[in-house]
Amino acid sequence: MAGGADAGEALLRGLTVLVAVCPCALSIALPLARMRAARVAAGLGLGLRDLDAFAALASARSIVFDKTGTLTAGDLRVTALDPVPGVGGAELLALAARAETGIAHPIARAIVAAHGGDAGTGGQRHARGAEATAADGRRIRIGAGPVRGDGRSWLAVTVDGDPAGAIALSDTPAGEAGDVIAALRRRGLTPRIATGDGRDAALALARRIGLDDGAVTAGCSPSGKAGLLGGLAGPVVFVGDGVNDGPALAVADCGISVAGAHSAAAQTAGVVVTEGGLHRVVAAIDLSRRFRSVVRLNLGLALAYNAMIVPAALLGLLEPVGAALAMVASSLSVIANSARIGTAPSPEPAGETGHETGHRSPSGAFVRSGMDG
Numbered sequence: 136m137a138g139g140a141d142a143g144e145a146l147l148r149g150l151t152v153l154v155a156v157c158p159c160a161l162s163i164a165l166p167l168a169r170m171r172a173a174r175v176a177a178g179l180g181l182g183l184r185d186l187d188a189f190a191a192l193a194s195a196r197s198i199v200f201d202k203t204g205t206l207t208a209g210d211l212r213v214t215a216l217d218p219v220p221g222v223g224g225a226e227l228l229a230l231a232a233r234a235e236t237g238i239a240h241p242i243a244r245a246i247v248a249a250h251g252g253d254a255g256t257g258g259q260r261h262a263r264g265a266e267a268t269a270a271d272g273r274r275i276r277i278g279a280g281p282v283r284g285d286g287r288s289w290l291a292v293t294v295d296g297d298p299a300g301a302i303a304l305s306d307t308p309a310g311e312a313g314d315v316i317a318a319l320r321r322r323g324l325t326p327r328i329a330t331g332d333g334r335d336a337a338l339a340l341a342r343r344i345g346l347d348d349g350a351v352t353a354g355c356s357p358s359g360k361a362g363l364l365g366g367l368a369g370p371v372v373f374v375g376d377g378v379n380d381g382p383a384l385a386v387a388d389c390g391i392s393v394a395g396a397h398s399a400a401a402q403t404a405g406v407v408v409t410e411g412g413l414h415r416v417v418a419a420i421d422l423s424r425r426f427r428s429v430v431r432l433n434l435g436l437a438l439a440y441n442a443m444i445v446p447a448a449l450l451g452l453l454e455p456v457g458a459a460l461a462m463v464a465s466s467l468s469v470i471a472n473s474a475r476i477g478t479a480p481s482p483e484p485a486g487e488t489g490h491e492t493g494h495r496s497p498s499g500a501f502v503r504s505g506m507d508g
Contacts, residue, residue, distance in 0.1 A: 164433035167473045172426045175477045179418050180394070180410035188389040188405025192423035195324055195389065197367040198416075199360075201375035202330035202337060203241055205393050206344065206413075207306040209376075211241045213249035214287060218300035227300040231292050234258040234267040234275045242290070245304055263331065263356065269294070279333060279354070286339030288332050306340075313344040315413040322420060325368065326350065329360045331379065361386045374416055376400055391416055425476050433473065 169186055176183050183189045200206050216224040232250035235243035237257030243265065247253060258267035264278035273294050280289030280301045287303040319326050327350045330337045334353035341351045352363055361382035364371045370388035373380070376396040384390030384403040392404035394411055401407050408415040 164437050165430055167470060168426060168430045168433055168476065171429075171473045171476045172422060176406075176419070176422060179422065180408060180415050181419050181422070182407035182409050183405075184402075184407055185389075185405035188387075189419070189423055190427065191370045191388040192372065192406070192420050193427040195370045195372045195420065197327065197364075197369065198319055198324045198372040198374065199327045199329050199364060199367070199383070199387075201360075201373075201377065201380050201383075202328055202332055202340060203306060204376040204395075205309075205374055206312045206328065206340060207308055208310075209241045209306065211245035211288075211304045211306050213245055213302055214305045215303035216300065217289075217303070219298050222299050224300075227292060227302065229254055230269070230275050230294060230299055231277055231290070231302055233269060234265045234277050234292075236267070238265060241306075242304065246302065264290075275299075279331075282333050282335045284335055286336060288336040306336075308340055308343050309413055311413050315417060316345050318414075318417045319420075322417070324372075324420075327352065327363075327367070329355050329363050329373075329383070331355050357382045372416075372420075374413075375404075391419065422476070429473055429476050 172189070173183050173186075176189075203209055203211070213228070216227055218224055218227040228246070228250045231246045232252075232254035235246045235258055236253040236255055237243075238260045240260060243258075243260070255267060255270070258265045258275075264276060266274060266276040269275055274296075276293045276296075277290050278293075280291035283289055283303070285303075287305050290302045290304065292299040292302065316326050326346060328337055328341055328346060329352045332353060334351065337351045337353040338348055341348065352359075355363065357379040360373070360375075360380065364373060364383060364387055372389045372391060373383040373387035374391045374393060375384055376393045378397050378399045380392075380400050381403045384392065384400060384405075387405075389406060390404040391406045392400040392408065393413065394408045394415070396404075396407075406419050408419075
């Protein structure tokens, strides 16, 4: 027998080695941490749909936000009418309302509300506007309007291709947007805005929440938002709420849909904010970093166990009972370490507005679709 050991000793040593090499701690190191992270995330108002995307948050370097409904309250209001000569303000608003009737989108709601109710049988929403047919057969279209330098979003209204006027819409930043931008910078991320809105309105918002003009990309199509991510330092996070944010949410290393997002956006995102405001994005990043730290230590503990116990078993320095106790101790250390993921959520200001202002349908459910800001 090897080393002069008799058959009984060899059998005992072999049994000890079998017990020692049982990869219990190593096999539960990652799954246990993932389960714990998912449970803690649920308590923070977060749903983890893609754990790989969630893990990417820990090392994220760039984060891109949609504008309307994400960085703003999404409670758009018509604040100015500028009809062309021969068209009255009420007529301009009625034309616009006809194109926006029946469409669940902040722009449509704002125009229909300003008009006083629905007009016509309903319009159709396109990627960058809406259109409808008037009672007399004329084609009404709404799209991006002129830049006026006043920080508002202007929409151009045309009838059969002829200008009918422009309509200005205003929105307000989400109450916590500035704090969130500052918090992300403290964590080493570079925040940006990508929006389909005009540059003037986007810059006005950026300046209010502490972003430089260079951090704004305006007039983006859905594919433009997705394309922007490829040129940024990664991993890249995209935060959005609408149907048109889907491509960017899909191609980002981690897509995050905010509370009240359209179902298409939520189904595409890797992390879903189920309740609360933008501070949940910061909470998700903090949780991912704790998750990464715990996983690394879990794997370290499991490997350290194998590095010490297996040689001891091979040298006959342990008996099966000792190896079993060491194996249990190793597993318990991994379990105890995984519990460290659960910490208190990030504090949020008392004035947080979240994403619920002015977004509920008559049934009480959030509805979003169509053109995003």
